[in-house]
Amino acid sequence: MIVLNELTQAIGDLDEEKVMEMLAEFVYSKPTENEAQEVVNACQQGMGIVGDLFEKGEYFVGDLIFAGQLLTEAINTLKPVIGGKSASKVGTIVLGTVHGDLHDIGKNIFRSMAEAAGFVVHDLGTDQPVSNFVEKVKEVNPDIVGMSGVLTLAIESMKDTIDGLKKAGLRDGVRIIIGGNPVTKEACEYVGADAFTSNAAAGVKICQGWVR
Amino acid sequence: MDHANKVMIEQSQQRNQNFIDIYEGRMPKKIPIAINIDGAAALEYAGKNLILDQYSADEMIEAMDYTNGLFDTDLVVGFSSRLPSYYKILGARNYVMGGDGFMQHPNINGIEPEDYDELINDPVKVCWEKVIPKFYSELAKPAPYNMIALLKMYVSMKNVMAKIGPAAAHIAAKYGKVTQKFYSKRTRAPFDLLADTFRSFTGISIDIRKYPQKVLEACEALLPLVLKMGIPAEKPSKTIRVGIALHMPTFMREKDFAKFWWPTYKRMVEYITEAGFGVYMFCEDDWMRYLDYLKELPAGCEMQFEYGEPKIIKQKLGDKHIIEGLFPISLLRTGSIQEVERKTKELIDILAPGGNYIFNLDKGILRASDAKVENLQTLLKCIREYGVY
Known part of the structure; x- marks a missing residue:
């Protein structure tokens, strides 16, 4: 036993x-x-x-x-x-590394921890253009969008992506969290995200708070 | 010789001397400035097209000239040796271009866990037979195609460097920048080489738990190789620095660091120092947990820090080693001129007393968006005026 x-x-x-x-x-x-x-x-x-x-x-x-x-x-x-029985799902996340940035280690850690916490994660991959985020959000209607990046240029790309979601009228339907080495409180305000973290475990907790 | 030329030559000599003084353990007249700007950022500051113009030596030289005129750095800045043309010719998978043209290192592994024994036995052979063909598709082709690819890359590099070398000397003379060569070869810590080239960040994090003994033996096997990569050809001098970017330690637990990462690195630094050269190390991320280890290294190591407590770093290491870095690059992007000035003075007040200090940012400027022009100009002016002994 x-x-x-x-x-x-x-x-x-x-x-x-x-x-x-x-x-x-x-x-x-x-x-x-x-x-x-x-x-x-x-x-x-x-x-x-x-x-x-x-x-x-x-x-x-x-x-x-x-x-x-x-x-x-x-x-x-x-x-x-x-068996075929799946665990209860607490929420849905669209996740990706933003355009211009090829780093994926942090994103993958966040994904495995979010999945372990019961989220369904749609992982777009790295260097993802704005349109891919927009299309995926339209398609799966997630609770949360997670954007990852390591290079400082990722901040601009995160801003582009959030602007793209706004333009498509999708911004208000989701919570947005940004993660990675260059993200700070200032960067979070600048790009227009709802939360930021450089700590995958803390990021998952923030997401859990949103879907509770 | 006209007057302007003479002034610039004197300025170059003074700036050379500030570095020489630091490296030879004396108090300089002014704080030397090691701020660097990547070639990609230089092209962008000069209003050029990153994707296209990084293939042209002439465009890169124009961008270097422009950027060095724009920013009064001590060092000639604005060139990256990691040019996409070289990597494209070789069909590289270890350095690839992002969607906007910027070169990056993906999380890729050169060997599998079952190759450890071979690596331990003969690391050079494994590089030739496994890693190089995997990382460079053109070199995986049969002879003579692999040789042709290598020759093309070599000729391309020679062509570029035949223009860049004299241009850099010309730029140094034109703007009165450092003319002496301080930074020589670059190498890696054995464990970092094992991680980044052979097993990937993800792979090594798993290996230290699954195959701890193999990892230890592999680090030993790589130690002679990293020393061969790192020992400069020049006559030994403390003013010649071997560059080592340190990668994995802050992603590890201290007990794993102490067991796997540190022992071969320490021996490596001791060897380079005993050979008569200096070491420049970039301590990526936050090294506060490891300051006592750094203190064990032979005196006079140049250590650039990214994050951490400047006061504690100075207090623990300032008497023994040369401290550098810690200025938050994010402030150059988002801060005001006043904030930049305030932070510059604050850091100088903490780190400059007693010497053993080179001004630098927490990391290099890779892209023009990393630093507003007026902020970086303010920073440099402030160091020149305030950083006087």
Whole structure:
């Protein structure tokens, strides 16, 4: 019998060996779909611990990358027993790195943490023109738009993108969060976003606050 | 020689001397200024087209001349050696152009985890056989096509540099800028090379947990290679600096840093210093957690910081090392002239006492939008007037 809080803690500790051992045993025990869903939730809560430790300065970006990988491996192991039932979705995010910028590490960390928190994330990729953000927002009608960038030029591109959403009449229907190395309070006001962060875990918390 | 020329030559000599004094451990007359401006920003300041004109040496030289006249920096600025033509000729995947023409380094890996043993055994062989063909599609082609691509790139580089070299000397003389060469070769910390060239940021973050022993051995194997890359050909002197941009430490936990990143880097810096050269390191991001480690390095290292507490950095390292950086570039973009002046004086008051200080921004100016012209001009004027010993 799997002990859920032990699993949550093992994910939080990034103890890969223990996590994979617990999950292998669990899958072998032929659990029901509901039991499997509880285990998925326990894993997701483990990501919450990782996020908290990151905010406290005990974990760093490298640890978040590993955590994302660990969660992916965990979910893959559980796939045979999860069945068709999908977890409850808390909200939808359209995410991308803005035009001119090819960096994606921060964006990918945010995506894996947002997905772990139950968001459906439509990831456009890197160096995305304004039109791609606009089209995707029209198509999926998200709660939130997340824009990422590492270069200082990304600030201008974020402004372009938000202006594009305004022009298309889509700005008021979404919350916008910007993330990455160059974002600051001033940059956030300048581009017209609702929130900013250089901390993926804190960014997910902001998004959770918006859809609650 | 006319009077104007003489004035400029004297100005160049004074500016050279300020750097020499710092590097040789003396108090300079004025704070040397190491602010740099990328070639992309220079083209933009000069009103040129980044996408097209970065392929033309003549356009780049015009932009350099314009930018060096516009900004009274100590160093000749406005050229980037990372030109797209070289990378395009080689079919590069490790440096690619963004949608607006700016060159960037994507998160790409040269080898897979199963290649570690080979890397540890013979890193040069792995570069030739795995990394280079993967990063450069033209070099992956069979002979003679790979040789032709390499030759094309080499000739292109020679053609560009044959114009840029004399132009830079001419610009230094015209505007009275530094004429001595201080910054020589560039190299990487062994762990950073392993991360950025071989395994990617994402890959290495996973490897230190999955294959810790292999990572340690790979750093050892890369140490001779980074030293070969870094040791200058010039006669040894503390005024010749080996540049090292430090990448991964602030993304790691301290115990991982201490185990994987630091030991080979420390030995590398000790070796370069013992060989008689100086080191310039860019401490990317916020290094406050690691100041005690930096203090262990041989005296006289030039350290540019991006973020952190200037007072604490000065207090911990100011007696032993040369401190540089920490001026927020964001202020040049969004601040007022008054705010720029205030911040400049504030930083100089903290960092300049006792010498061992070179003025710089927290990072280089890559694009014209990074710094308003009047703000950067104000900054430079303020350092010249206020940064006098």
